[in-house]
Amino acid sequence: MHDDALSIPVDATAAAALAAGGLRMTVVDPADAAATRAWAHAIARGFHDPAPTEEFLAELAGDFPGQRTIGIHDDGLIEPELPVATVASWPAALTVPGGEVTAWAISDVTVAPTHRRRGIARAMLESELRVATLAGLPLAMLTVSEATIYTRYGFGAATWSTDYSVDVRRAGWVGQEAPGRIQLVGRAAAIATGETLFEESRRATVGDVQIVGHRFGRLFGAPSEPDEQRKLRFARYEDEHGTARGLATYRLIELANDFTGFTVELKQLVATTDDAYRALWRFLLELDLVSTVTAGLRPIDEPLRWLVRDPRMIRTTEVREHLWLRVLDPVAAFAARSYAGGGRLGFRVADPLGYAGGAFTITADADGTAAVEAGEPEEGPLLELPVDLLGSLYLGGASAVALAAAGRLTERSPGDAALADRLLRPATAPVLTTWF
Ligand SMILES: CC(C)(COP(=O)(O)OP(=O)(O)OC[C@H]1O[C@@H](n2cnc3c(N)ncnc32)[C@H](O)[C@@H]1OP(=O)(O)O)[C@@H](O)C(=O)NCCC(=O)NCCS
Incomplete structure (x- = not known):
């Protein structure tokens, strides 16, 4: 077993397979600013995002010390410093029934469009499984952009989530009153409140994964996207003793020429008590000038449908798998x-x-x-x-x-x-x- 999973060197088997195709596998040094910037450019390209801004690069820099970052290089290119493929991974707590287990989280899998279908993803994924095993971890996990890619490496869909849209004018609230109160807070206060709440909620939610550092901060709006960040609202529920028990992060989307028809997009709702859960949903469903509330990545057995008079006004727009697990x-x-x-x-x-x-x-x-x-x-x-x-x-x-x-x-x-x-x-x- 390797004590420090993040310092495990390049996997020799994958490196040799890639070298046979003229490619070089490297572990990116978090302290090497040029290498981390090039890597960030590569993932933006891989996910069809715009070229990263300076702000985004600065923000991403915070992720590198907490992850093992792999870049694959083709030294025959005009810009060889830019990886043609990427993957990042780190150990993270996964909540399981009765406790938690540390699993190998894998993210940022990309291959440049010029280098697809020549076995790079396979070399990287198989290398990740070997590294996770070397680190002594019993499971690897990831979230996917396509559900057809990872079964071949032994991953299976393990949790399902639902997205839905609520017609708030017709849904009608019938839930019980909660004894506490809600206050709107700014981003800094929301993060301060959220740190303990998210962790408490995560530990109580089978399938949830611990999110730390910059990744946690981004749940409250990415600093590199100030316009998006400014749109976020944070509603904090505190119980009758003043203790924070829940937090809803949402933004309002205006319908053209209709000031009474805003859509609330719920980004995240954490509640560590049933009171907090009910109070925050009621708050969202009863906001003035709002016609619709949308929510994503919600549990498939969410109690919300039992809190409204007309459950048909909660229209499921998507049910799909989200967490994928690989038993090692x-x-x-x-x-x-x-x-x-x-x-x-x-x-x-x-x-x-x-x-x-x-x-x-x-x-x-x-x-x-x-x-x-x-x-x-x-x-x-x-x-x-x-x-x-x-x-x-x-x-x-x-x-x-x-x-x-x-x-x-x-x-x-x-x-x-x-x-x-x-x-x-x-x-x-x-x-x-x-x-x-
Ligand atoms: C998906 C992606 C990582 C695959 O990389 P790649 O290097 O072309 O894949 P490989 O050549 O190693 O192929 C490995 C296997 O995956 C299959 N495969 C590759 N891309 C696939 C896709 N999009 N859907 C289904 N299967 C795919 C290949 O057919 C091959 O199958 P086989 O081993 O059974 O013969 C790459 O196309 C990519 O970067 N896409 C954009 C970003 C993205 O979607 N990342 C995934 C994030 S979850």
């Missing part, structure tokens, strides 16, 4: 979580990349604690599945019963998938509420 060490990963009941369940896993292949068994007690060991039970419930689906089941976000019905996993006996769902699925659906 099944025994360590499944030992790090708790279970929703007692029972014994074996898994037989196929992993072409060789990390998680083989069998393991979970023996859970009624109190939710479990022993997890390598090897399969001689008899009794057992699921056979590919490693990406093990990632999908890990947090209980996907239904084993649905996967069995779809023919994507095999039960040893009918009812094994139902047992898996009983053990694995937490009381509320797992959700990742941010991007990373």
Whole structure:
């Protein structure tokens, strides 16, 4: 195991594969301003963003010390210092049932349009899995721009989120009154309030990932986008004792020539109590001059629909997978979580990349604690599945019963998938509420 994951040197296997194609893999030194700037230009290009401004470059500079940053260079180009491919990664806490586990977060995967489809992404992703294993981490995780890319590396969709649009004039509030109060605060006060609240909420939300440093600050509007930042409003809920329990970040979008038809775009809502949750939603739904509230990356089982008179006025505009997980060490990963009941369940896993292949068994007690060991039970419930689906089941976000019905996993006996769902699925659906 490597104590300092961020200082793990270039992966020799990937570097050799890339060198055979005339490419050079480097770990970017966070202190090398020219290299970090070039890398930032490359990710902007990769995601079809405009060339970065000085402000954006300055802002991004804060990310580098907290991540392992990889650039792939083609020294035959006119501008060889600009990477033709990028990836960044770091260890981050992922909330699991009953606790949390440190997982390898992977982000900023880009390949220049001139260098696509020659195996660069594969070399980078396989290198990330080796590095995560070297760092002793049982899981890797990422969020994706396309859902077709990462299964081949063993990642499975693990949480789902919903986007919706609320017709606030017809929805009608029927929720209970909350005893505290709401005040609007500025960005600095919102960040100060948010730091503890976000972390408390994250620890209570299976599927949520810890966001620190500059990435956390950007949840409150990126400093490099001052116009966007100025549009944000922050509503803080404090309980009857004056303690902050929730924060809503939103912006108002004006409908042309209609001063009574603003749309509220909810950027983020954290609430550490049910009172705070209800109070902030009521506040948003009852804002004057507003006709619509939109929200994204919300849990699929959000209580909001039970707080309005007409739940049809909450129109789902999107449901999609968000967090993707790659199990690297099944025994360590499944030992790090708790279970929703007692029972014994074996898994037989196929992993072409060789990390998680083989069998393991979970023996859970009624109190939710479990022993997890390598090897399969001689008899009794057992699921056979590919490693990406093990990632999908890990947090209980996907239904084993649905996967069995779809023919994507095999039960040893009918009812094994139902047992898996009983053990694995937490009381509320797992959700990742941010991007990373
Ligand atoms: C997606 C991207 C990273 C792929 O990079 P690449 O170097 O061309 O990929 P590779 O040549 O290593 O291909 C690896 C595999 O992925 C497949 N693949 C590549 N891009 C894909 C895409 N957009 N959708 C589906 N499959 C894709 C390839 O067919 C290949 O499959 P195989 O290994 O089964 O034969 C690159 O096209 C890119 O940078 N896109 C824009 C940014 C982006 O979308 N990043 C992803 C952020 S989540």
